[in-house]
Amino acid sequence: MGKSQKKRQMRRHNPMRVPDSHLPKGLDAASASSSRKEAILPILQKMESPDPAERKWACVAVSNLIQNDPSTRRLLQGKNVVGALITRLTDSEEEVVIEAAGSLRNLCIDGGFDICAEMYNKNILAPLKTFVPKISTTLSKFLSTPKDVSESAQKLVYEFADNVITILWCLSETSNKAMNAINQISLIPFLMSFIASRDKLPTTTVTSAAQCLYVLTDENMPAVGELRSNAAFTTCLLSVIQSDQPAQPNSKNHAIPIDDRGLIFRVLCCGILKNIAPVPPPSLAATVDIDRAIVLPTLEPVLSLLSLSETTEQAQAFLAKEESIPEIEKLSLKHAPKSDHRTPSEVELQRLETKLRTVQLALEILTGLCASLPDPGSVVHGDDTKLDGDDESEGKLCEDMDADVDMVPDESPADSTPSNPTFFHTLVSPLLALIQPTSLSFPPSDGQSPHPPTTSALSAIHISALECLNNIFLSLRLAPAQAAHANADSGRMVWDALWHALDIVGTDINRPGQERRREMWEIGVGVAWGVANSWKGVLVPAESHIQVLIQLCNSTTDHSVKVKCIGTLECLAQHPDSVDSNRAIARYLLMLLPPAAAQPTATEPLLQAGSALIDIYSDETLPYDVNFRECNMLDALVASVEGVRRAVRGIDKKRERELRMRGEEVRDNLVAFIEYRRGLGV
Template sequence: MGKSQKKRQMRRHNPVRVPDSHLPKGLEAASSSSSRKEAILPILQKMESVDPAERKWACVAVSNLIQNDPSTRRLLQGKNAVGALINRLSDSEEEVVVEAAGSLRNLCIDGGFDICAEMYNKNILTPLKSFIPKISTTLSEYLENPKTAPENAQKLVYEFADNVITILWCLSETSNKAMNAINQISLVPFLMSFLASRERLPISTVTSAAQCLYVLTDENPPAIEEVRSNAPYSACVLSIVQSREGLPQANGKNKEVADNRGLALQVLCCGILRNVSPIPPPSVAATVDVDRDIVMPTLEPVLSLISLVEASQHAQEHIAKEDAIPALEKLSLKHTPKSDHKTPSGLELERLEHKLRTVQLALEILTGVCATLPEPDFDVQDADGEATDADGDEAHEDEDMDDEPEVDMAPDNEAAVKQQSGSNATIFQTLVAPLLTLIQPTPLSFPPLNGPSPHPPTTSALSAIHVSALECLNNIFLSFRGAKIDAPRADPDSGRRIWDSVWQALGAVGTDIDNPGQERRRATWEIGVGVLWGVAEAHVKVLMQLCDAATDEGVKVKCIGTLECLAQHPGSVDANRVCTYFSQRVPEPLLQAVSALIDIYSDETLPYDTNFRQGRFLDALVGSVEGVRKAVRGIDRKKERELRVRGEEVRDNLVAFIEYRRSLGV
């Protein structure tokens, strides 16, 4: 099981916020499941009206109708609402353009990749590109002379900028083709202007700019290089984090501060700094250790920002009060609501979701921190004594190094190992406990097996947190193994708590993972099994010690049987080294040990087979044959008939296995 690496398609801030995978495919199915299908045609007709008030009303109506309603969203998509809204971005009336951008933004956030891909294919970038210089010019004018425009006009521009930036951020995560096209726009200076002027701009717009920059600098060399090569850019991002304003304290105080976007902005800036590291001089950011001095101190407290159980309870209370979508009759032309209209309970649900997304974002960044810790590095030999790496490839040294004098590096290496050990031990102490809390499902974490969630955005955020927390745990335990740190073994109680917590979480998730709409349950299991494997490896030595200390033969057999299961994991050459222990146990307890060795090394093509050759297991098995025969003959046929039959089977299998391995010539 490898580390959970950063992948753009897995890193959506709102990963399909309102999923529709539980719905049957096809336009007819969407029509039959939508309660608002009769409203679709009038809306689309009004979007082409000669009356600008009707066009504005239609854009607003789309935004209201799709709210938490995947079937209506799919139906609108099938009727080309996306294309109609893109056309309205070129409308002659400014307010129509603003409302169209707002509806397209909501479609991006709620609908995910499919809708974003459709927007890209329908050439949404052409009008968006034309907006960038206009927004920049207006922004500069307002910042230089705030009194040049009334407050409501400024608010309109800032909201419009927020919508445009959010659409660009979502498109950036759609495909490499879309990312390459957006790279041609040169967005970095535009986005940085919002961060640089953050004290005079709405925090929501600044946060959207940071989110877009975070995505653009994710393994995207053009944007990374642009930030790196402009020292003021990285210095600005660093200053936002170092301000420490709005961060929750380690003791749990100031949690309510996450109601605004200040904390999310700082978390995003941590991610941006990681994306562009290492940062070269002369930037002041080049003088800090980003992970140690910036990321870890900022993000660790965020993991305890909110109780998921309490969040689920509060969400259920507000869901019970919420009439999320206004009736279409209320959307009169005389009283046109804004596209961001929310009821009080709707606003509370939105604030709650924002807190959850901030935690998820912190987990996403921390997963990257743990993924960059040293990978396992094995120095093993093949059957011919040649040095090989973990994949079995021969290690070749530069011939020019043959005459180099030998240098004793032991003291430096020892210090480095000790420093790395301390670092990993700190991660174990500070991260594992809150992560184990965050993997525990709540009643709203996954949709019911027979239908959609009562509030898809909350469910999406909660399940994303569970998956991200498990990914972080997975990387932590793999990093322990690579750095030869056995934290769970040093504290057996903690190891047991980890094991129990993960199993408790997976048990609550359930095994109905293949039904439509249950993709997050499946993802939770896939990552959770990897975590269990990492924890299990930490128990290998404990099992061997137990086997040595036990006097009961049944206990010994169970220990070796458990070790056999662990040793057969094809992705872990290191854990397979436990088989050296098996060869030393022959002939006590005989049958289980011999049977385990035969089963484990029956396929010579597996990566860990190099341990069989290096450990000279074949010689050990040849030397054990006579002992096995004597032990089998010593089993009473009358008193222990089943054991005698099994012993004879193991004996015959052993002889056949030895002949097979000899015939391979390896």
């Protein structure tokens, strides 16, 4: 069972992108589905106009056309709009350069990796490199003599800096080649100058600098090393966390106002410190336990800042207001376009989206932290980590999931167990709330979401929360059996909450556009395995759950998902009194083994099925062992030995060394188990 690692993904502070991987490829398909194709040619023509006003208009018009419209974006891309905009970055008119940078920034956000790769291949870094020192020089003048510069001029430069930084951070996630090229620009001092002057600069620009720095320090050792080696930089980042007011959880009785940009900036600085930890002396950050003193206290309250159901209701209300606005009042190409032209409803939707992305970012950082928890088997429990809680603490476990319980100061996830009520409420309970889908979490099966950015953010939160839970329960799966029995109510609550979420997701996960639903199941079944392991023998298997797991195992082509399904079924089969469920699961597992399998089972699922049957029937005194005898499972296992041996021999010793060792272990255990059962004579 592998842990979910922190994924490289577009970390957008203004995510407009409509998931479109399922859409037909090619210009013909884009042209057929775009409602604005007539506007494309005039825009491209004006991009080359001798009149700078028309060139500026064309650059702004691109941003207006692509918003939440993948077909038009693809049509523009097919007409080389990226190349045309990159050319405008060297325009003789500054205003054209600024608007071209804004359009390219929005294309990065809207188009994702494909467009970023195209920009890199068309050498966008050449003009961007020249902008970095110019921006630094200009900002230095602004900060030293702010009264000598008009407010409008300052705003123009700040927005331009924001656009350039955003493009650079998007490009840095495109490929290792792009990242290596960006490493050569030496962006760290440039970006840290924004964070150091955060009190004098717009929050949006400073936040973009932090976003870029967060991405650059994500497993990128040149940037990590440069940041670690400068004590002033790391001390500055630490001061952001320690000096700013921490976020407060939302209350049922009153809503606590949140500085959205300030909060996401704080979370980003927390993530940067996590990326570069451990920090060497002489920095003050070297004296701080980043995980315990920075990451957990900063991020745990963020998990409870929002109610996803209430946020969805608010988004739907703003969407209804937006639909009621007459079309004539909305932006049109016939009028002078403005890059910041947004209705009040759009502004509020953006604000909600920023809050959602803040929660997603916190989850992403926590997933990385949870992935670094000790692996099962390496955790040594001393007397002070005894799992038996008293009656009072046991009662706390079943309190409402929104209970506000503070983190014990000297506690870390590595010290936590399923019986620890503080850990349970501060981390697990909020995560369970965040995996529950709302009506906007996924696009409908027959169309597009009414607001794709909100849908994208919500589904990302659900998936990130599942990844955190996956890592937590995998780390706790070897807790002693008596601990699980002592906390049976906790296990049932987690199990029920997980399946409630998956039931809402539904099993119609293979349609185009429903990739997020499928991902929910693929990660969710891993969480199910971890929970079932932690409370093995306690959870009563439901027939519906068994059938869904079997259906998913049969339908998926992902071997790791098959293994997770089989592992979960194995744990459910070990509920002592569920004889019928045990029989159904065992028969299915036997059908995965040779020669009974209708078609050859892949090696990893095959080994998991064989190992599962050994574990399920290792104790002949359990009530369900009657199934082993009555269903002649011993004969079936004997017949499978040669097929298992062939599968193990087929594993390459050099390329798949760990799998080969695992296979040999299962093969030997199977032979030994058969001899053991034969020796029982029952």
